[in-house]
Amino acid sequence: MDTKRLIVFIALSFGILYFWQHYMEQRYPQLKTPATASSVAASGASQASATASTAAAPEAGRLAKGQRITVTTDLLSAVIDTNGADLREVKLLKLGETKDPKKPFTLLQDEGEHIYVAQSGLLGDGLPTHKSIFTSAQSSYTLAEGQNEVVVRLENVAANGVKVAKIYTFKRDKYLVDVKYEIVNGSNAPVTTSAYYRLVRDGKVENPGMFGTHTFTGPAVYTEEGKFQKVDFEKIRKGEAKYVPAAKDGWIAMIQHYFVSGWIFSPKEGSAACTPNACRYEMKALPDNLFAVSATIDLPAIAAGQKLEKSVPLYLGPQESKRLDTVATGFDLVKDYGMFTIFSKPLFAVLQFIHSFIGNWGWSIIIVTLLLKAAFFPLASASYRSMAKMRQLAPRMEALKQRHGEDRVKFQQAVMEMYKTEKVNPLGGCLPMLVQIPVFIAFYWMLLAAVELRQAPWEFWIHDLSIPDPYYILPLIMAVSMYVQSSLSPPPPDPMQAKMMKWMPLAFSVFFFFFPAGLVLYWVVNNILSIAQQYVITKQIEKQSALAKNS
Template identity: 65%
Template structure:
C-alpha cells in the first residue's frame, strides 16, 4: 500500500458517504408540511399530567385542536439585535429578524429566523394550563404598538395583559436586553379570587418540517428539536422520528432546556440558565416533543407553579434564546448548550480545533487569515509525521526505475514480482507503509476541521479578501478549487508512481475529480485545503532535496578502492 492508494481510499470513502446520504434521504425523506393519514394526531396543547387530586381536570380542560395559528394585532419591538413582532393572540413571538446576520445571498437584509408566513412557520409560544387561564389562544392587550430600545438603555420590557378567571389578573412580560440573545419571558399572576389557584405554565417552539441544510459531500447538519437534561444529557429527534412516534428522550427532570436546531441558528426555552437555580421548582419539568395533527411540530417544557393562595401573587419566568450558534454565546446560556452546534461524530477533535481557530481570529481579526494560520500550525504540529511520510515516498520514488525493471524481468508472474519487490525493500531498508501510516493518523484531524468549518456560523458571510466575501459559501469564481486541482496535480507528480498502470491513470485523474467536488464546498474549507497542499508541496520538496543531498554526500564520502599494486618491470 502506498500514498496513492491512500488517496484513492480517501476518495472512495467520501464517495461512500455521499451515496449513503443520498440513499438515506430517499429511504427516510423529510416529512412534508401537509398532514398524512398515518401521522399521529396531536393535541395543540401540551399534555399536562395530573399534579394533584382535582387539578388534572382543570389543567386539561381545554379541548384538543390543531396547531394552526390565529392572528390579531402586532406589537413591533426593535433592539440592537432584534427586529421582532409579538401577536396579540397568545402573546406569541411570531417574527424575529436577526439584525447582525444577513439572509443567504443578501447580507444587508436581516436574517428572518422566526416567522408565521405562508411558506414557513416557526414561532415561540407560551400559555397557562388551568381553569379559565389564558393559553396561546387567548387575546392579550398592550399599552402601545411600537417599542424600541433607546440609546443608553440596557433593557426593554413589553407588558401584555389578558383576562383570567374571576378575580385573577394575568400579565405576560417580555424583557429584551442589549447585546444579548436571551429574552426573559415572565408571567405575573395575581390571585384576586376567593380560593387557591392551581396552574402550570408551558413554553414551546412550534415549526414546520422545512430544513435548510448544506449537505456538502453527504455531511448533513441536524435540523429538528433537541432536549438536554442532566439525567439524559443531549437528546435530539429528527422530524421523521416524531412522525412515527419513536423519539426517545427523558420526559421529566429538575433541570435542562428544549431547543429547535437548524444550520447556524437555534431557539430554546432554558429551564436551567447558567449560574442560576433551575426554574423547574420542587416538581420536575416535563418535556415534550411531538407532531401536531396538521403537520407542525412542537417541542416544549411544562412547569408546575406553586399553588397561589387567595390574594397572593406569583411570578413565573423562563429565558428564551433566539440567535446564532456562536460558541462564545452558547457557552454563556446553559450547561450543555454548546452541544447544539453540530460537529458530527468528530466533536472530540472539532471543538478544540475551532477553539484554536477562534483564538487566532481574536488576534488577526479575519477568519480567512485565521484559517491560513491554523493550517500552518497544524502542519507544524504534524511535521514529524509528515517528514517520515515524505522521506518514505522519496525513497520509493528513487526505487521506481528498479521496480519497472523487476516488472519487465518477471512478466506476468505476480508472485515472483512481489517477492522481488519485497526483497528490494528489505535490502534498501524502505518501509512501503511508511508513507501511509503517518497520513492515516492525520485523517481524523482533517475531517474534524471540515466539520468545524461547516458548523461555524462565525464564518457565515465573513469576508477574507479580494473576491471572497463569504467564507461559508462556494468561491463565486472557482479560483480556489482550480488552485486546489493544480496543487493536487503537483503533489501527484512529486509522489512515486504506482506500479499498476490503471492506478497510475487514476492518480492523474484524481486532481480533476477532486476539483469538481470542491467547486461546491465552502470557500473557507477549500482555502484550508489549498494552503495545506501548498505547505505539503514545500515540505515534500524540501525533504526530497535533503535526501538527494544526503545521497550525493554519501557518494562523495564513499572510500575509493585502492588501486592494485603495479607489477615490477
C-alpha cells in the same frame, strides 16, 4: 502500490456517489408528507401526566392573529401577537439572510410557507392560554440609545378576577429574552395553576451538507439525567420519540442549521424554574405538519389577594459558541458537529482563540493550518523521506519488473526484499494523507456548523468562507498543488496506475469546487506547505545518495 489504487477507487466512488445523489435530488425532489389531522402524542406511560395537563390548552392548527406589537433592539426585531401574547416573528438584525445578506435573517415567523413560533400559557379555569387575548399599552417598543433593556407588558383579566401579565424583557447585546408571568389573584379563593412553554415549528428540513451529511433540524431536550436528547420529526410523527419525560432541571430547544431557539429552565444566570417542582417535557405532532416541544411547570398555589411571579428566559439567535456557553449547561450541544465533535469542537476552540487576536477568520484558518503542520512535522518528514527513497528505487524496481516479466509473485517478492535491504517502508508515504483525513473531515464539519464563519469574508474575492469559491480560483490552485505534489511522489510500476495517479488531482479538484471556501483554503495552504517540505527532503535524500556514490 495497491494502497494508491485503493485511494483512487475511493475518490472515484465518492465522485460518482455525489453526482448521482445530486442528479436524483434534482430529478426527483423529496416531498414532505403532511401530518394527520389528529395530534400524535409522544410515547411512554411516564408522560401521561404531562400529556394530560398540556392537552387542556387549545391545540395549534393555523395560528389565529390579533393586534401586532413590534419590538426593536440592537440585535432583534420582534413581533408579539396579542393572541396568546406569543412571539410570532423574530429577525436577527446582525445576521443576513442566506440568499440576500443585506436583509436580516428571519428566525421566527407565522406567515408564508414557514411556520415557527414561541408560545406559552397557563393551565387552569379561566386562565389565559396561547389562544387568549391580551392587551398592550403600546403597539411599538424600541431600545433607545443609553438604555440597557426594553420591557413589553401584556395583560389579561380572567372572568374570576385573576389578573395575568406576560412581561417580555429584551436586553442590549442579548439574544436571551426574559419572559415573566405576573399573576395577581383578585378572587376570593386560592388559585392553582401550571405554566407551559413550547416551541412550534413546521417539519421542513434543510440539507446544507454533501454526500448525505447534514446538520440536525428538530426539537431537543436536555436534562442532567438524560443529557442531550434530540429527536427527528419523523420519529415524533410515528410516536417513537424517546427522551426523559420529567426532570428537575434542563431546557428545551428547536434546532436548525446555524440557529436555535430554546426555553431555559436551568439558566446559568438567574434562578431555576423547575425546582422544587419538576419540569414535564413533551414532544408531539400537530395538524398542518407542525411539531411542538414543550415543558409544563406546576406553580405554587396563589392565595386570595396575593401575587406570584415566574420568569423563564428564551434564547432566540445564532449558535455562537461564546453565547451558548453562557446560557445553560449543555446548551452548546445544539451546535451540531456530527460524529466528529471530538475533533471539530477543540479545532474550532483554537480557531476562535486565534480569531480573537487576528479578527479575520480566513487568516485564522491559515494560522491553524500552520500550527497543525508544525504539530505533524516529524511524522510528515519521516513519510516524505520514505517516499524520496522509494523515488530513488524506481529505476531498480523497473529493472526487476523487466527481469521477472509476467511472474508477479516473484516480482513482488523481489521488491519486498529490495525494500528490506534498503530499509524502506512502502506504506510510509501514505501516512501524511491518512493523518490529514480526520483533520480534513473535522474542518468540514466545523465549517458546516460554525455560524461564526457564515458570511465571514477573508480577502480579495472570498466574501463568505462558508460557501464555495464563487470564481473557483482556490479549487484550481488546489488542483495544481495536488499535481505538483503527485509529481514528487514515486511513480507506480504499473503503467495503468501511473495514468490514474495523473488524473487523481483532477478527480479531487472536482470535489473542491463544491466545498466551502474556508475548507479549500485550509487544504491549499496545507498542500503548499507539504510541497515545500517534501521538495526539501527529496533534495536532501538525493544529495546524500550522490555523496554516497561518489565516496
